Amino acid sequence: xxxxxxxxxxxxxxGAARQSSLRELNLALVLGRIAAAGRPPxxxxxxxxxxxxxxxxxxxxxxxxxxxxxxxxxxxxxxxAGRPARGLVLAGDGPAGLGLExxxxxxxxxxxxxxxxxxxxxxxxxxxxxxxxxxxxxxxxDLAGRAEADARRQGxxxxxxxxxxxxxxxxxxxxxxxxxxxxxxxxxPALLRRHLPALPPVAGTPALTVENEAxxxxxxxxxxxxxxxxxxxxxxxxxxxxxxIVLDGALxxxxxxxSGEIGHLPIQPDGPSCRCGGRGxxxxxxxxxxxxxxxxxxxxxxxxxxxxxxxADLAAAGDPTTLGALHDAGTALGVAVxxxxxxxxxxxxVLGGGxxxxxxxxxxxxxxxxxxxxxxxxxxxVTVRPxxxxxxxxxxGAAGSVVRxxxxxxxxxxxxxxASWMGEGR
Amino acid sequence: xxxxxxxxxxxxxxGAARQSSLRELNLALVLGRIAAAGRPPxxxxxxxxxxxxxxxxxxxxxxxxxxxxxxxxxxxxxxxAGRPARGLVLAGDGPAGLGLExxxxxxxxxxxxxxxxxxxxxxxxxxxxxxxxxxxxxxxxDLAGRAEADARRQGxxxxxxxxxxxxxxxxxxxxxxxxxxxxxxxxxPALLRRHLPALPPVAGTPALTVENEAxxxxxxxxxxxxxxxxxxxxxxxxxxxxxxIVLDGALxxxxxxxSGEIGHLPIQPDGPSCRCGGRGxxxxxxxxxxxxxxxxxxxxxxxxxxxxxxxADLAAAGDPTTLGALHDAGTALGVAVxxxxxxxxxxxxVLGGGxxxxxxxxxxxxxxxxxxxxxxxxxxxVTVRPxxxxxxxxxxGAAGSVVRxxxxxxxxxxxxxxASWMGEGR
Numbered sequence: 001x002x003x004x005x006x007x008x009x010x011x012x013x014x015g016a017a018r019q020s021s022l023r024e025l026n027l028a029l030v031l032g033r034i035a036a037a038g039r040p041p042x043x044x045x046x047x048x049x050x051x052x053x054x055x056x057x058x059x060x061x062x063x064x065x066x067x068x069x070x071x072x073x074x075x076x077x078x079x080x081a082g083r084p085a086r087g088l089v090l091a092g093d094g095p096a097g098l099g100l101e102x103x104x105x106x107x108x109x110x111x112x113x114x115x116x117x118x119x120x121x122x123x124x125x126x127x128x129x130x131x132x133x134x135x136x137x138x139x140x141x142d143l144a145g146r147a148e149a150d151a152r153r154q155g156x157x158x159x160x161x162x163x164x165x166x167x168x169x170x171x172x173x174x175x176x177x178x179x180x181x182x183x184x185x186x187x188x189p190a191l192l193r194r195h196l197p198a199l200p201p202v203a204g205t206p207a208l209t210v211e212n213e214a215x216x217x218x219x220x221x222x223x224x225x226x227x228x229x230x231x232x233x234x235x236x237x238x239x240x241x242x243x244x245i246v247l248d249g250a251l252x253x254x255x256x257x258x259s260g261e262i263g264h265l266p267i268q269p270d271g272p273s274c275r276c277g278g279r280g281x282x283x284x285x286x287x288x289x290x291x292x293x294x295x296x297x298x299x300x301x302x303x304x305x306x307x308x309x310x311x312a313d314l315a316a317a318g319d320p321t322t323l324g325a326l327h328d329a330g331t332a333l334g335v336a337v338x339x340x341x342x343x344x345x346x347x348x349x350v351l352g353g354g355x356x357x358x359x360x361x362x363x364x365x366x367x368x369x370x371x372x373x374x375x376x377x378x379x380x381x382v383t384v385r386p387x388x389x390x391x392x393x394x395x396x397g398a399a400g401s402v403v404r405x406x407x408x409x410x411x412x413x414x415x416x417x418x419a420s421w422m423g424e425g426r
Numbered sequence: 427x428x429x430x431x432x433x434x435x436x437x438x439x440x441g442a443a444r445q446s447s448l449r450e451l452n453l454a455l456v457l458g459r460i461a462a463a464g465r466p467p468x469x470x471x472x473x474x475x476x477x478x479x480x481x482x483x484x485x486x487x488x489x490x491x492x493x494x495x496x497x498x499x500x501x502x503x504x505x506x507a508g509r510p511a512r513g514l515v516l517a518g519d520g521p522a523g524l525g526l527e528x529x530x531x532x533x534x535x536x537x538x539x540x541x542x543x544x545x546x547x548x549x550x551x552x553x554x555x556x557x558x559x560x561x562x563x564x565x566x567x568d569l570a571g572r573a574e575a576d577a578r579r580q581g582x583x584x585x586x587x588x589x590x591x592x593x594x595x596x597x598x599x600x601x602x603x604x605x606x607x608x609x610x611x612x613x614x615p616a617l618l619r620r621h622l623p624a625l626p627p628v629a630g631t632p633a634l635t636v637e638n639e640a641x642x643x644x645x646x647x648x649x650x651x652x653x654x655x656x657x658x659x660x661x662x663x664x665x666x667x668x669x670x671i672v673l674d675g676a677l678x679x680x681x682x683x684x685s686g687e688i689g690h691l692p693i694q695p696d697g698p699s700c701r702c703g704g705r706g707x708x709x710x711x712x713x714x715x716x717x718x719x720x721x722x723x724x725x726x727x728x729x730x731x732x733x734x735x736x737x738a739d740l741a742a743a744g745d746p747t748t749l750g751a752l753h754d755a756g757t758a759l760g761v762a763v764x765x766x767x768x769x770x771x772x773x774x775x776v777l778g779g780g781x782x783x784x785x786x787x788x789x790x791x792x793x794x795x796x797x798x799x800x801x802x803x804x805x806x807x808v809t810v811r812p813x814x815x816x817x818x819x820x821x822x823g824a825a826g827s828v829v830r831x832x833x834x835x836x837x838x839x840x841x842x843x844x845a846s847w848m849g850e851g852r
Contacts, residue, residue: 168801168802168805170805176802176805177801179801231681243769245769245770247678252673252770253771254770254771254772255657255771255772255773255806256771256773256802256805256806257771258771258801258802258806259769259770259771260769260771261768261769261771261801261802262768262769264768264799264800264801265765265768265769266761266764266765266799267695268694268695269693269694269757269761276799276801277798277799278764278798278799278801279798279799281799331695335692335695338692338704339691339692339765339769340769342687342688342690342691343669343671343685343686343687343688343691343765343766343769343770344671344678344680344685344769345679345680345681345682345683345684345685345686345687346680346681347681347682372703372704372705373690373692373702373703373704373705373707374690375594375603375605375684375687375690375702375704376594376602376682376684376687379594379596379602379682380681380682380684
């Protein structure tokens with residue numbers, strides 16, 4: 001008994017572990033194992049992996065199934081004598097996340113279920129630079145309402161909303177600066193909330209979170225990639241250029257969540273002025289607008305295509321002006337990427353957003369700059385690859401980050417459901 | 427009993443906690459509290475803070491005192507009735523760490539005790555570029571022997587050696603590349619070990635660890651700074667320029683320990699060639715050799731001074747060429763620092779190594795570049811300050827990292843001592 005008591009305290013150095021948190025820890029432990037498993041684990045597998053007793057695992061699994069977080073997979077094929085054990089998987093008909101995005105030239109909404117599947121996805125192209133923040137967010141609210149209705153039709157319950165914006169997000173979701181949208185000090189939650197569908201409150205999960213879209217895109221890419229902790233730089237190449245830094249499977253946000261501003265790395269310190277106030281920033285050489293201009297195009301030339309697909313079409317057709325523009329952009333991007341790799345010793349760089357369709361032309365140039373400029377390139381090859389998700393990474397990552405939170409702390413969702421049942425029973 | 431068992435297992439998700447590790451955890455928990463305490467805690471304070479029973483705390487403290495890791499502070503002044511409780515502090519006469527450094531223009535050795543005090547420090551200035559690695563390391567071994575003898579005279583026992591080198595360290599301590607020393611693929615442990623004093627083996631602590639000196643300098647600065655988790659960039663400005671990135675009180679080493687190569691951030695992508703193979707790297711503008719050249723000096727002009735002190739003297743005297751050289755170097759350094767802050771959202775930048783004495787001239791220029799180029803500078807001021815330690819940060823950090831490991835895992839030291847007592851008793 002003595003030894004047990006000591007361990008329980010050591011596990012929580014700031015004081016004795018609260019008794020109530022035992023169940024929370026076991027719920028998170030078992031759900032985390034089910035989420036990370038390659039093949040649906042049985043209750044016996046979970047007991048063996050976690051060290052919990054089989055009785056405890058069964059009780060925890062019952063709670064998770066009752067809360068629509070876990071479901072039993074189809075029975076495994078019979079391979080020998082006896083009844084095959086039933087594997088457990090994350091439920092596809094329980095809680096889901098609503099992801100929203102406002103960017104310079106589109107609005108998007110997306111629903112991701114607990115198993116990570118995209119269940120709804122709408123993109124509405126529009127140049128939002130002339131729109132007021134209130135107008136842009138009202139239009140986004142319309143997309144959110146349709147997404148919620150579609151999720152409800154599919155039997156899903158939205159458990160939270162995360163909005164991605166191309167700018168610096170301060171306390172309380174206030175956007176301090178979104179230079180390419182022309183937004184400055186905008187109280188986004190206040191403007192958006194009135195247009196959002198009402199969602200059931202979930203303990204520990206804020207109803208609305210605002211986050212930098214490049215950070216969310218990196219999370220989307222992390223979810224889309226193979227299992228296991230990964231470290232990489234994910235670059236979102238839009239009109240602005242942002243990056244998300246993932247270290248050991250977690251987003252590195254920095255002191256105030258403002259990390260990853262790769263678009264403002266100086267490429268030529270005395271180069272052209274940037275909207276940020278600096279000079280010669282990467283965006284001036286490798287942002288979508290800079291590439292379009294160098295390719296002899298304007299936004300007016302793109303009535304239906306996105307800039308990236310039009311540039312990719314022209315490059316694939318061998319248009320020399322476009323190929324030159326992409327070479328110059330790739331060189332500037334490579335200089336910035338070499339700086340990041342020299343600093344952070346990352347072995348993977350992912351070209352995402354509008355860069356994904358342009359990867360066939362950008363990747364070789366970026367690789368060339370890395371091999372010239374990264375001190376360690378001779379011993380440690382750096383992988384440069386297009387993103388698994390394209391421009392949709394941010395909105396998918398936004399929705400996914402809601403379900404990620406539920407998987408990490410399932411007790412909030414379960415207790416909120418219990419509270420709502422009790423309310424219904426009255 | 428059931429609940430206890432569950433907790434012990436939850437605390438170690440990869441399987442049930444080993445019974446033997448309980449004592450290890452309690453030792454580390456109590457020693458960590460004593461190390462972090464502002465004022466020497468009593469046994470009762472430790473019991474209250476950790477949630478351990480007073481009997482357990484007393485048993486653990488007896489082990490720590492017996493192993494020369496902890497000692498009782500002088501009795502507190504009597505403030506009321508009764509005998510004052512005796513506070514506990516880290517022992518200054520037990521294990522200590524040996525730090526060594528080989529750099530371009532000096533060798534250094536240092537001993538730091540468990541309480542973090544520097545007990546021995548020798549620097550021998552010498553241009554090591556003409557020396558072979560074997561010769562340089564033999565001379566360093568001589569310094570190490572003197573440091574060990576001095577530590578022994580003071581009643582200290584060296585528990586491990588950490589060597590800092592200005593280059594990329596690969597597996598097994600092999601130096602892949604130290605461009606400014608001209609070293610390439612040097613098996614440093616094999617060359618150095620024969621010249622090192624014999625140290626008692628300590629379980630869990632390698633006898634010799636080789637690490638990048640800029641990383642060690644950041645650790646030295648972390649130890650020298652106020653308590654509590656800190657995040658900062660520490661720049662070591664020598665002939666080469668390296669950086670250590672500390673995030674939440676821990677060194678960020680990168681995928682292979684090769685992070686922080688700020689000296690090879692391109693400042694002008696088409697600038698002068700660098701020893702690394704790139705062009706226009708920061709070292710070409712703000713390395714000590716570049717500053718000396720711009721100030722109209724050569725190494726031959728520095729028979730006694732270090733480059734940094736000579737430049738500081740000239741700048742303090744108002745020499746316009748030197749002031750211009752420092753302004754240009756500070757501008758290039760500021761461009762690189764702005765890149766790092768844009769990427770990592772750090773709020774503190776520390777100018778260390780040879781930059782420390784030059785800080786009065788470099789800091790304003792670096793700050794100016796930050797305010798021009800960092801997107802978030804308007805909302806989040808970045809502190810730029812000279813290091814608390816100067817060029818000695820790396821060797822002090824090297825020695826300190828040995829004692830840091832002992833504080834984090836005291837059981838290795840204690841079990842090794844027990845093994846050596848048993849050996850002596852035979």
